[in-house]
Amino acid sequence: MVRKNTVTFNEMMNEIKQYIKHKENIDLIETAYYFAEKNHSGQFRKSGEPYIIHAIQVGYILALLRTGPKTIAAGLLHDVVEDCDVTIDVIKDMFGEEVASLVESVTKIGALKFKDEKEYLASNHRKIFIAMAKDVRVILIKLSDRLHNMRTLQYMPLEKQKKIASETLEVYAPIAHRLGISDIKNELEDLSFQYLNKEKYYEIAKLVEKRKAERDEQVQNMIAEISNLLDEHNIKYRIFGRSKHLYSIYKKMVTKNKRFEEILDLLAIRIVTDEDPVCYEILGYIHAKYRPIPGRFKDYIAMPKVNMYQSLHTTIVAGDGNIFEVQIRTEAMDEIAEQGIAAHWRYKENIHGGREVHQKEIEEQLHWFKDFSVMSDDVNDDALEYMNLLQKDIFEANVYVMTPKGKVIALPNGSTPIDFAYRVHTEVGHHTVGATINGVLMPLNTKLKTGDVVSIRTSKQSPGPSEDWIKIVKSAHARNKIRSFFQKQENEKRSLDIKKGQEMLIEELKRRNLDVVSYSEQKRIENIAGSLSFSSYNDLMYAIGVKQISLAAVIERLVKHKINIPLNNEELARMFNRQDRKHKVSQSGVRVEGVDTMKITLAACCNPVPGDEIVGYISTGQGVKVHRKDCPNIINEKQRLIHVEWDEHIEQKTYEVKLLLKSNDRNFLLSDIVTVVSQCKAGLQHVDSSVDEDRISATTKMTVVVENAEHLRSLIANLKKINSVRSVERVIQ
Numbered sequence: 250m251v252r253k254n255t256v257t258f259n260e261m262m263n264e265i266k267q268y269i270k271h272k273e274n275i276d277l278i279e280t281a282y283y284f285a286e287k288n289h290s291g292q293f294r295k296s297g298e299p300y301i302i303h304a305i306q307v308g309y310i311l312a313l314l315r316t317g318p319k320t321i322a323a324g325l326l327h328d329v330v331e332d333c334d335v336t337i338d339v340i341k342d343m344f345g346e347e348v349a350s351l352v353e354s355v356t357k358i359g360a361l362k363f364k365d366e367k368e369y370l371a372s373n374h375r376k377i378f379i380a381m382a383k384d385v386r387v388i389l390i391k392l393s394d395r396l397h398n399m400r401t402l403q404y405m406p407l408e409k410q411k412k413i414a415s416e417t418l419e420v421y422a423p424i425a426h427r428l429g430i431s432d433i434k435n436e437l438e439d440l441s442f443q444y445l446n447k448e449k450y451y452e453i454a455k456l457v458e459k460r461k462a463e464r465d466e467q468v469q470n471m472i473a474e475i476s477n478l479l480d481e482h483n484i485k486y487r488i489f490g491r492s493k494h495l496y497s498i499y500k501k502m503v504t505k506n507k508r509f510e511e512i513l514d515l516l517a518i519r520i521v522t523d524e525d526p527v528c529y530e531i532l533g534y535i536h537a538k539y540r541p542i543p544g545r546f547k548d549y550i551a552m553p554k555v556n557m558y559q560s561l562h563t564t565i566v567a568g569d570g571n572i573f574e575v576q577i578r579t580e581a582m583d584e585i586a587e588q589g590i591a592a593h594w595r596y597k598e599n600i601h602g603g604r605e606v607h608q609k610e611i612e613e614q615l616h617w618f619k620d621f622s623v624m625s626d627d628v629n630d631d632a633l634e635y636m637n638l639l640q641k642d643i644f645e646a647n648v649y650v651m652t653p654k655g656k657v658i659a660l661p662n663g664s665t666p667i668d669f670a671y672r673v674h675t676e677v678g679h680h681t682v683g684a685t686i687n688g689v690l691m692p693l694n695t696k697l698k699t700g701d702v703v704s705i706r707t708s709k710q711s712p713g714p715s716e717d718w719i720k721i722v723k724s725a726h727a728r729n730k731i732r733s734f735f736q737k738q739e740n741e742k743r744s745l746d747i748k749k750g751q752e753m754l755i756e757e758l759k760r761r762n763l764d765v766v767s768y769s770e771q772k773r774i775e776n777i778a779g780s781l782s783f784s785s786y787n788d789l790m791y792a793i794g795v796k797q798i799s800l801a802a803v804i805e806r807l808v809k810h811k812i813n814i815p816l817n818n819e820e821l822a823r824m825f826n827r828q829d830r831k832h833k834v835s836q837s838g839v840r841v842e843g844v845d846t847m848k849i850t851l852a853a854c855c856n857p858v859p860g861d862e863i864v865g866y867i868s869t870g871q872g873v874k875v876h877r878k879d880c881p882n883i884i885n886e887k888q889r890l891i892h893v894e895w896d897e898h899i900e901q902k903t904y905e906v907k908l909l910l911k912s913n914d915r916n917f918l919l920s921d922i923v924t925v926v927s928q929c930k931a932g933l934q935h936v937d938s939s940v941d942e943d944r945i946s947a948t949t950k951m952t953v954v955v956e957n958a959e960h961l962r963s964l965i966a967n968l969k970k971i972n973s974v975r976s977v978e979r980v981i982q
């Protein structure tokens with residue numbers, strides 16, 4: 250197929266007219282040519298040739314591959330968007346959607362910078378081309394473009410030569426191989442080799458040249474022998490020798506660690522016939538005459554390779570002792586072997602309707618893709634499952650987009666530049682302010698398409714993601730990152746408010762001349778938080794910080810509860826719960842002689858308890874009030890007093906008593922008091938402690954609940970034993 254010298258427009262058209270005849274198709278190609286020629290006019294390649302020459306060669310290679318008119322038109326136009334000021338829309342208007350889309354895709358691949366660095370893993374290459382394989386024609390155009398560029402690489406600066414050559418070897422040659430286009434693959438490899446390792450290239454070329462005459466003779470002799478053999482049996486065939494291309498010799502020398510001679514000793518012959526069974530017939534005659542080398546026979550007709558390659562391979566020893574590798578195949582198989590997918594999917598003019606062609610392309614694409622997925626590790630059991638998975642991933646679930654540097658990023662369908670940004674890096678995502686898709690500034694909610702080249706604009710000034718983004722993004726990854734950003738932001742703000750609350754409290758304590766250290770103690774604040782309906786220290790500080798509660802209210806509560814009460818003391822909690830119990834003394838337990846029905850209540854001023862000496866006071870309309878005999882409130886009321894006495898059969902009655910306790914101020918005083926009350930099995934209704942003006946003494950008012958005077962006396966005696974307590978007295982109001 251390959252014709253390496255430069256062709257003219259007419260030569261290209263002649264090749265095209267071999268298989269494209271319809272006028273509208275020829276017109277399309279010619280219009281594309283004249284349009285390209287006009288737009289490239291005045292532009293020259295590094296070789297000095299007018300630019301349009303390049304476009305013609307690309308068109309010609311595509312014609313040799315027997316691609317359709319739209320592909321050739323796109324091939325002729327492939328550089329007008331990038332190099333001339335022509336927009337895709339203009340192409341669309343003039344040549345239709347399909348041609349425009351081909352040109353656009355080729356332009357996009359052109360914008361990618363492939364590197365041969367390790368960061369570009371095989372899987373990444375695979376993804377790029379699978380992505381591009383949305384339309385296999387794009388790859389064919391790109392390969393044709395690259396082939397001609399490689400053929401004219403000598404005009405490039407040295408540095409660029411190496412870069413382009415290694416990119417070709419790393420990316421384009423393997424693609425051509427995967428597509429089964431060995432013609433192009435071999436040429437690309439040899440051209441790259443020539444630029445990457447000039448010395449080795451010419452060394453091998455020289456060795457090949459030196460042995461050429463001898464080898465050619467050996468091959469010609471063998472061809473004559475086999476031809477005689479096949480003629481005897483009236484078989485239709487073509488037979489020819491074939492030479493290995495230089496790079497494959499080099500590769501074998503390196504990877505198999507063989508000497509040049511060992512590799513070159515293998516002579517190769519190919520026999521092409523018309524039908525499958527004839528291939529086996531030929532094989533039979535050859536094996537009957539020459540000794541085959543065991544283990545070298547391969548039947549790729551019965552079991553084609555994944556890239557659809559079919560052939561019989563055998564290795565035989567000739568009479569002169571030379572070893573020959575023989576390939577036997579049909580013309581159709583040979584075409585596929587040479588041109589791969591291009592042969593399989595060769596343009597047939599009379600199949601009308603782009604749809605059908607398009608459908609075929611997709612089928613081919615799947616073949617190609619299948620081949621791709623087993624790229625590195627030939628066929629194995631996992632390959633099929635892996636392929637199915639990948640296929641699902643690629644054709645159903647994902648879009649593949651690229652960074653301007655050519656890094657491929659896979660995202661779920663419907664993803665936006667924001668998803669892309671978060672995939673690049675979380676910080677890029679957080680600081681995104683805009684996005685460029687294929688060079689055009691686009692809204693952040695634009696849905697990305699496979700093949701898009703996306704560039705994110707970020708700003709350090711950006712305050713972070715917008716909450717709307719959560720609704721826009723498609724990937725769970727981006728959504729999680731945005732959510733956690735806001736979560737973190739909220740947490741940070743809360744911490745700041747808590748800190749602010751603490752500072753405000755301290756400021757206020759200072760202003761009121763209160764003991765900052767002790768009042769701002771976390772434990773102490775926790776003790777009052779509950780009573781202000783906050784569940785924790787932090788909650789209360791936050792409320793202060795955001796001014797949900799006034800500082801005055803908090804400080805008031807703090808001062809009231811000034812004395813430390815260890816909160817987690819269960820016993821304490823139980824005691825305070827007693828407050829809820831009603832210690833009503835309405836059934837007072839006091840008997841009045843001769844009176845049964847009279848209402849008798851205990852006086853609230855002196856709180857008598859059984860065992861106290863008591864006296865009754867007849868109040869107006871309120872029955873009898875029972876006072877202690879020494880109560881000052883009744884001293885001048887002798888006429889109204891009557892004799893009363895405690896009922897001897899009081900059962901389980903309790904009585905409130907108010908006490909006044911004087912002490913030195915100290916920590917844990919209240920705690921000690923409560924403990925003593927508890928130990929004495931008395932109840933505690935109320936306790937209120939405050940520091941006296943001297944700032945040394947404390948006065949504690951408490952209401953205790955006792956059974957009788959004896960109980961009370963014992964309680965008071967024990968309270969007096971508390972360290973720093975100076976006096977305990979019953980209060981009479």
Ligand code: MN
Nearest residue numbers: 303327328394
């Ligand atoms: Mn080009």
